[in-house]
Amino acid sequence: MAGTPAPFTAADYRARMDRAAGAAADAGLAGLLVAPGPDLVHLTGYRPPAVTERLTLLVLAAGQEPVLVVPTLEAPDAERAAGARGLTLRDWTDGTDPYHLTAPLLDGDGRFGISDNAWAMHLLGLQKELPGISFVSLTDALPMLRAVKDEHELVRLEAAGAAADGVYERILKVRFCGRKETDVAADLAALLLESGHSQVDFTLVGSGPNGADPHHEAGDRVIANGDMVVLDFGGLMHGYGSDISRTVHVGDPDPEERRVHDVVRQAQQAAFESVKPGIACQEVDRVARAAITEAGYGDRFIHRTGHGIGVTTHEPPYMVEGEERPLVPGMCFSIEPGVYLPGRFGVRIEDIVTVTEQGGRRFNTAARELALVE
Structure with missing residues (x-):
């Protein structure tokens, strides 16, 4: 191609x-x-x-x-x-x-x-x-064996990220209301392949209360008006991974749904802005967690902030408390804070970023604002 x-x-x-x-x-x-x-x-x-x-x-x-x-x-x-x-x-x-x-x-x-x-x-x-x-x-x-990517690997990861962005933009035009989570997941898989991916690794679709389970597999629940829907999808393109999460809403959200989404978006942005050579991996997690805790949802952020990506979608380094290894240029990883309210809804926003001498650079540039779908 x-x-x-x-x-x-x-x-x-x-x-x-x-x-x-x-x-x-x-x-x-x-x-x-x-x-x-x-x-x-x-x-x-x-x-x-x-x-x-x-x-x-x-x-x-x-x-x-x-x-x-x-x-x-x-x-x-x-x-x-x-x-x-x-x-x-x-x-x-x-x-x-x-x-x-x-x-x-x-x-x-x-x-x-x-x-x-x-x-x-x-x-x-x-x-x-x-x-x-x-x-x-x-x-x-040797936990960092594959962690630092060369320029040829970065080109592949950037292309995979751009393709995933395009899939997200296209899925916003698909009807959600009245369809099963598995239907939307199938749409995502087809779009990933159409975008140039050779392999689909996951298409998570969590609507309404299912979105409060971070690793909910798409199921038979019918998506309804008023649902928050967490989308998390990715695969391999040119042998390297993509991984993106966005949260959309069917119809008009209520004030708390908007607030939680804003909290997660701001936490994700703060964590991204913290990326620079020399800081410990755990610092990225701390920044995201501090923003969510300050907003009152700290106990509902129940996973690490990020994971490395390369020839697999999960590999070192991990953005998690206790990981003291420093960031160095060429490292690539996700930043994906989330808030999960059991029985109600969840919100997660994820981008893949790389470390440069100047700071962080995103491989995902798709809009992070709360998108409304039909």
Whole structure:
């Protein structure tokens, strides 16, 4: 499609793998063991044809060539990926022991970071082969592995954000009243695909009292005149995520509905304005929470203010109390405060932002004022 970013190159992937191996060494690790999932996609661009019980593992260690261990039946696809990314391939056939094949690649007394989503049977298989080995999850060992985006990643996230904005503008023209939440969710999914998304990850539609549940899945409730409706949707475009929330109203809102929406909008704006290099992630949460607490709704803001985004829609860093890591240019995350009044309604407003040397920059620019729909 027109405007599609240029593919990542072998040099891009090799630089990521080298940085990851270096970061592992700096953290006192013997290396990294990367299973199929977002870390493998980020580091190599390789997506196995299917996630099965067969071992697939990228082995990274400083000073060593990266090695991709794969089942032989997946070797043709893996060979194309390996050749394009400077990887050495080791394949194993059914009936042989993949852990015995992998063991010589590892320091038998080392401590390795391993993908959070690695199968337990693979971890235990490696441990049985090498009793002196130990493991730590990548999120604990290298939580910022994918957090800072390069210019090519930022282009993809910006495009995904702009596409999500367009979906929101189009959904405002759709009829809400008298239709089920699932109907509006289906409209959102179709519009995301039409906008250039390759994958729809979620289309949350919470009307009336359902909006007071932050992760309410769209259900069979029929949307009625007088309902607040929380919309939260996103997916993948060019391999990177979009995630946007807006709250709309069917017909004319009452004064409290308007007030709560204004409180959340102002909290979201204040949190955005706080973004700058060097402040702790938790400070973004504190700013949003302080604004909502001052308005009298502090106990109804029941989740963190934000999460990182990249090749997945939820990843570090997190804007939450206790996260003291500083913001640095290139980090990308959501700012999404909310107020939830059980049995009545909820309000959430979410944008994806990135950190620049000058402060924050939004990837979502869709109007944040309370929109009225039919």
